[in-house]
Amino acid sequence: MNNTNENVNIVIAGPRGNMGREAVRMVTDTDHFTLKAVVDSKHDGMKVADLDGMPALDIPVYTDMDRCFSEHEVDVLIDLTSPAFGRKHMEIAFNHGVRPVVGTTGFSDEDIETLRTIAENKNLGGIIAPNFAIGAILMMKFSQMAAKFLPDVEIIERHHDRKLDAPSGTAIKTAQLISEVREAKVQGHPDEHEELKGARGADFEGMKIHSVRLPGLVAHQEVIFGGEGQTLTIRHDSMNRASFMPGVRLAVETVLSIDTLVYGLENIIE
Ligand SMILES: NC(=O)c1ccc[n+]([C@@H]2O[C@H](COP(=O)([O-])OP(=O)(O)OC[C@H]3O[C@@H](n4cnc5c(N)ncnc54)[C@H](O)[C@@H]3O)[C@@H](O)[C@H]2O)c1
Numbered sequence: 001m002n003n004t005n006e007n008v009n010i011v012i013a014g015p016r017g018n019m020g021r022e023a024v025r026m027v028t029d030t031d032h033f034t035l036k037a038v039v040d041s042k043h044d045g046m047k048v049a050d051l052d053g054m055p056a057l058d059i060p061v062y063t064d065m066d067r068c069f070s071e072h073e074v075d076v077l078i079d080l081t082s083p084a085f086g087r088k089h090m091e092i093a094f095n096h097g098v099r100p101v102v103g104t105t106g107f108s109d110e111d112i113e114t115l116r117t118i119a120e121n122k123n124l125g126g127i128i129a130p131n132f133a134i135g136a137i138l139m140m141k142f143s144q145m146a147a148k149f150l151p152d153v154e155i156i157e158r159h160h161d162r163k164l165d166a167p168s169g170t171a172i173k174t175a176q177l178i179s180e181v182r183e184a185k186v187q188g189h190p191d192e193h194e195e196l197k198g199a200r201g202a203d204f205e206g207m208k209i210h211s212v213r214l215p216g217l218v219a220h221q222e223v224i225f226g227g228e229g230q231t232l233t234i235r236h237d238s239m240n241r242a243s244f245m246p247g248v249r250l251a252v253e254t255v256l257s258i259d260t261l262v263y264g265l266e267n268i269i270e
Pocket residue numbers: 013014015016017018019020039040041080081082083085102103104105106129130131132133162165244
């Protein structure tokens with residue numbers, strides 16, 4: 001952790017998105033963070049102030065991340081873009097000695113392994129966090145704890161209808177954490193069959209994951225455990241994107257002092 005509060009030079013990719021806008025606010029409101037530039041899918045050569053609905057900041061906009069890192073001294077990249085670009089952006093960052101903090105979801109296990117190897121070869125830290133909200137991290141930890149005692153579990157995640165990936169990164173991470181403590185297990189009736197394809201949801205080692213997408217939602221998840229004569233529901237709701245920002249700030253401060261890739265904020269909140 002950067003306990004000395006030394007200045008951190010930051011680039012944000014995806015500044016016009018729901019998360020990116022919030023991250024621009026968080027970085028510019030944090031005394032020891034400096035926003036050096038943003039990387040957008042368009043508007044190369046403009047300033048943040050020129051972008052619709054963005055604050056009046058004299059900060060340059062790039063579409064070419066390589067060029068952005070060549071022209072500025074950068075410590076940390078915050079990537080909040082889309083599943084198609086997260087991995088590429090991380091590789092570019094590592095190549096420039098920049099430490100990525102990535103909220104973008106949709107990474108495969110193979111992506112994470114490859115990126116970890118790159119990070120370690122370059123002696124650089126990186127953090128991929130499917131969910132930056134402290135309450136969501138606790139939901140995942142509590143779920144892992146409960147699964148030791150109640151191994152029958154299903155996950156229902158609910159998100160806004162602009163979301164590209166399903167199931168959510170949080171739901172996958174929750175299932176991975178649960179699978180660390182329980183034997184793989186087929187749930188439900190052994191002879192069950194779906195009258196409509198997909199009715200039982202996605203399968204992760206016998207756990208079912210159900211994805212709801214509706215306008216009006218932000219990010220929500222229930223982890224439901226069933227046992228003899230009882231159920232236990234662990235639920236988290238993010239009502240807005242500000243809920244993610246303390247976690248992004250913590251990740252930026254932590255990534256400066258690690259030299260591997262960390263996947264999941266639960267690994268840095270002990
Ligand atoms: N980890 C978390 O806590 C957390 C929280 C919310 C969202 N997310 C994830 O973060 C990502 C962004 O979510 P959002 O709701 O802000 O999405 P969004 O669609 O509102 O914003 C994404 C932004 O990225 C920009 N973009 C796309 N490709 C780009 C590129 N190549 N270079 C630069 N910018 C590019 C788009 O123009 C858009 O402005 C998603 O993957 C989402 O799942 C993670």
